[in-house]
Amino acid sequence: MTTADVEIVGQDKGPAPEEEQPAGLFGLLHRAAADIRSGNLGILPIVLALVFIVVFFSFEATNFFTAENFGNIIIQMAGTTMLAYGVVFVLLLGEIDLSISYVAGIGALAVAELQRPGTGHPGLSGLIAMPIAIVICALIGSAQGSIVAKIGVPSFVVTLAGFLIWQGVIVYRLAVPGSIIIQDRWINYTGSYYFSHVAGWLIAALVAGVYAATVLGGVIGKVRAGLPVQDRWAIAVKIAAVALGSFGIVAICNSASVQGTPLGLPLAAVIIVLFLVVLTFLAKRTTFGRHVYAVGGNAEAARRAGINVPRIRVLVFMISSVMAAIGGIILAANVNSVDTNFGGGTLLLDAISAAVIGGTSLFGGRGEVRNAFIGGAVIATVSNGLNTANYNPGTIYIVTGSILLLAVTLDTVARRLQVRSGR
Amino acid sequence: MTETPLLELRGINKSFGSVQALTDVDFEVGRGEVMALVGDNGAGKSTLVKCVAGTHAPDSGEILFDGAEVHIHTPRDAAQLGIEVVYQDLALCDNLDVVQNMYLGREAHDRFQRLKEPIMEQRTAETMKSLAVTTIKSIRQPVATLSGGQRQSVAVARAVMWNSKLVILDEPTAALGVAQTEQVLALVRRLAEQGLSVVIISHNLHDVFETAHRITVLRLGRNVGVFQRDKTTQQEVVQAITAGVPTKVSGIPATATAPV
Numbered sequence: 049m050t051t052a053d054v055e056i057v058g059q060d061k062g063p064a065p066e067e068e069q070p071a072g073l074f075g076l077l078h079r080a081a082a083d084i085r086s087g088n089l090g091i092l093p094i095v096l097a098l099v100f101i102v103v104f105f106s107f108e109a110t111n112f113f114t115a116e117n118f119g120n121i122i123i124q125m126a127g128t129t130m131l132a133y134g135v136v137f138v139l140l141l142g143e144i145d146l147s148i149s150y151v152a153g154i155g156a157l158a159v160a161e162l163q164r165p166g167t168g169h170p171g172l173s174g175l176i177a178m179p180i181a182i183v184i185c186a187l188i189g190s191a192q193g194s195i196v197a198k199i200g201v202p203s204f205v206v207t208l209a210g211f212l213i214w215q216g217v218i219v220y221r222l223a224v225p226g227s228i229i230i231q232d233r234w235i236n237y238t239g240s241y242y243f244s245h246v247a248g249w250l251i252a253a254l255v256a257g258v259y260a261a262t263v264l265g266g267v268i269g270k271v272r273a274g275l276p277v278q279d280r281w282a283i284a285v286k287i288a289a290v291a292l293g294s295f296g297i298v299a300i301c302n303s304a305s306v307q308g309t310p311l312g313l314p315l316a317a318v319i320i321v322l323f324l325v326v327l328t329f330l331a332k333r334t335t336f337g338r339h340v341y342a343v344g345g346n347a348e349a350a351r352r353a354g355i356n357v358p359r360i361r362v363l364v365f366m367i368s369s370v371m372a373a374i375g376g377i378i379l380a381a382n383v384n385s386v387d388t389n390f391g392g393g394t395l396l397l398d399a400i401s402a403a404v405i406g407g408t409s410l411f412g413g414r415g416e417v418r419n420a421f422i423g424g425a426v427i428a429t430v431s432n433g434l435n436t437a438n439y440n441p442g443t444i445y446i447v448t449g450s451i452l453l454l455a456v457t458l459d460t461v462a463r464r465l466q467v468r469s470g471r
Numbered sequence: 472m473t474e475t476p477l478l479e480l481r482g483i484n485k486s487f488g489s490v491q492a493l494t495d496v497d498f499e500v501g502r503g504e505v506m507a508l509v510g511d512n513g514a515g516k517s518t519l520v521k522c523v524a525g526t527h528a529p530d531s532g533e534i535l536f537d538g539a540e541v542h543i544h545t546p547r548d549a550a551q552l553g554i555e556v557v558y559q560d561l562a563l564c565d566n567l568d569v570v571q572n573m574y575l576g577r578e579a580h581d582r583f584q585r586l587k588e589p590i591m592e593q594r595t596a597e598t599m600k601s602l603a604v605t606t607i608k609s610i611r612q613p614v615a616t617l618s619g620g621q622r623q624s625v626a627v628a629r630a631v632m633w634n635s636k637l638v639i640l641d642e643p644t645a646a647l648g649v650a651q652t653e654q655v656l657a658l659v660r661r662l663a664e665q666g667l668s669v670v671i672i673s674h675n676l677h678d679v680f681e682t683a684h685r686i687t688v689l690r691l692g693r694n695v696g697v698f699q700r701d702k703t704t705q706q707e708v709v710q711a712i713t714a715g716v717p718t719k720v721s722g723i724p725a726t727a728t729a730p731v
Contacts, residue, residue, distance in 0.1 A: 266588075269588075269589045270588075270589055270592075272589070273589035273590065273592070273593045274593065275589055275592050275593060275596075333585055333586055334580070334583075334584045334585055334586060335578045335580050335584045335586060336584060338567075338571065338578055338586060339576070341564070341566060341567060341571075342564045342567060342571075342575055342576070344566070345564035345565055345566035345567055346562070346563070346564045346565065346566075348560075348562065349562035349563060349564050349575065350564065350575070350576065351546075352526075352546055352556075352558070352562045353546070353562070353575040353576030353577070354545070354546050354547040354550065354576040354577070355575070355576045413564070413565075413566035414566055
């Protein structure tokens with residue numbers, strides 16, 4: 049099959065239009081500029097915002113722009129980002145899950161209980177406790193999702209009830225001891241393990257290599273099928289950026305040390321990237337992910353196309369609760385304990401904000417897992433920066449709220465321009 | 472017609488609560504035939520189609536496909552028989568691109584449920600080409616960016632791609648301009664030339680007379696006549712739509728004899 053056989057007249061990715069546009073790096077910038085003019089901003093504004101935030105706090109606080117603090121930010125963003133990954137899937141459906149912060153609490157409470165030595169028996173290893181906690185939360189998600197999908201109760205109500213109920217369970221259980229200390233090393237590793245320098249480099253090489261292989265594999269598949277391929281400069285830039293990013297992050301982490309003890313790449317960073325990759329694959333490259341986008345875009349169309357819409361909804365609420373459990377375990381590991389306040393505060397709204405700041409629509413059908421990654425980084429950086437610069441804690445909420453409003457307003461305005469430019 | 476029709480409905484009844492939407496309706500479509508289904512608002516056209524599409528189950532009556540009785544409970548059952556419906560509101564996902572919509576719910580995948588994008592893109596391009604749909608710039612652009620005629624073309628192409636035997640079009644030209652309507656009607660004729668059977672539901676008798684071989688008229692949930700396109704006039708059909716009475720004699724399907 050040659051390209052000519054399947055090419056559609058005027059297809060804009062085909063070889064023909066390339067002649068009209070400047071080739072090479074300049075062409076890439078040219079197209080990016082065209083995208084921006086037509087309102088297709090993508091993640092550009094929020095990445096620029098993140099750069100601005102980093103520069104700002106570097107001047108505000110002397111101990112912000114350090115290798116040690118970089119590792120801190122990674123560990124601080126891990127828990128919330130896990131929750132936000134789950135939120136992206138729920139928002140893709142056009143639903144909402146308000147229960148995640150206390151489902152995270154249930155996950156944390158479950159591991160804490162399971163690892164706690166009882167009278168006459170030792171506690172379970174974290175390696176067993178964590179999967180059990182995740183399964184418990186998956187069942188919670190399945191129950192909440194079934195009420196939404198099969199009975200038709202609005203997700204806002206179901207998960208608001210979940211918010212209260214799971215909070216109640218946590219407060220009820222911890223009313224007497226007040227808190228449970230987590231001593232299991234496996235659980236605590238999620239918040240405090242650092243890889244050795246060599247392991248860090250190997251991980252960076254692995255990430256860069258696997259990414260390059262995946263992208264090139266996709267390109268080869270397209271070429272074999274005689275289909276138009278994305279501009280090769282764009283591919284090269286992407287691969288180079290991922291390689292640079294992963295080696296850069298490891299380089300910074302490896303140069304950090306606390307009181308003479310060298311640190312390294314935190315395990316939390318690997319968890320963040322691992323779930324980013326796995327969930328992006330799930331959303332973009334599997335039939336399930338495609339169906340999630342379809343249901344979010346037009347549920348009736350999805351149903352008529354033979355997609356089992358209730359099943360997709362239930363599975364998405366399960367993903368949401370499972371990611372909450374994982375996030376909850378990491379957050380508990382950060383403080384080595386679970387107490388009655390766990391899951392409270394701004395955790396829920398931070399997680400939803402992270403997904404939305406990154407560009408995920410609240411109305412379904414539009415968003416990507418990486419949005420939560422970038423949003424999580426922004427929120428953690430702002431909060432960390434304001435803390436290190438000794439601002440009043442109130443400032444954190446005000447600034448985070450303003451960023452949320454600004455990001456979504458910008459996206460909305462851009463989208464309007466997009467409609468007007470007929471795209 | 473001596474050979475068995477591709478699709479034959481006998482004595483279909485369907486009610487919603489106290490509303491009798493269809494009463495004892497017979498309907499048939501031959502092979503390679505364009506059958507128009509016309510009637511005023513509320514005549515039961517959409518309900519009849521939904522009974523064939525697996526969206527509604529008829530209360531009573533038989534559906535024969537290829538001469539054998541079939542039971543269609545879900546849209547998937549209909550698709551398996553080779554029946555595809557293009558709804559008035561198109562049932563496309565605006566946020567997905569053309570290829571993704573073409574394969575909606577039937578994505579090509581391997582045993583790990585991984586999508587096979589190259590195959591899907593390739594076959595979409597081929598289908599578009601075979602139907603001479605040339606106005607769409609890229610099959611990787613979201614459907615939200617397409618014009619009404621282009622969206623209709625995507626919806627029809629999707630129905631055709633699945634080796635379907637019968638394509639049902641619900642008001643395919645209702646929202647289109649003159650040139651776009653002509654494109655879609657040409658597409659309908661091309662489908663019939665390729666041996667597909669087509670049911671076209673329309674309010675627009677001009678469109679019907681441009682494409683259909685025969686015309687079935689529904690009125691108040693009853694079949695009030697089947698007309699040969701070349702042996703009738705628009706006036707006659709309009710009269711049946713507005714004032715037709717059922718001609719059906721028990722057990723014998725209504726025939727081409729025009730009611731007076």
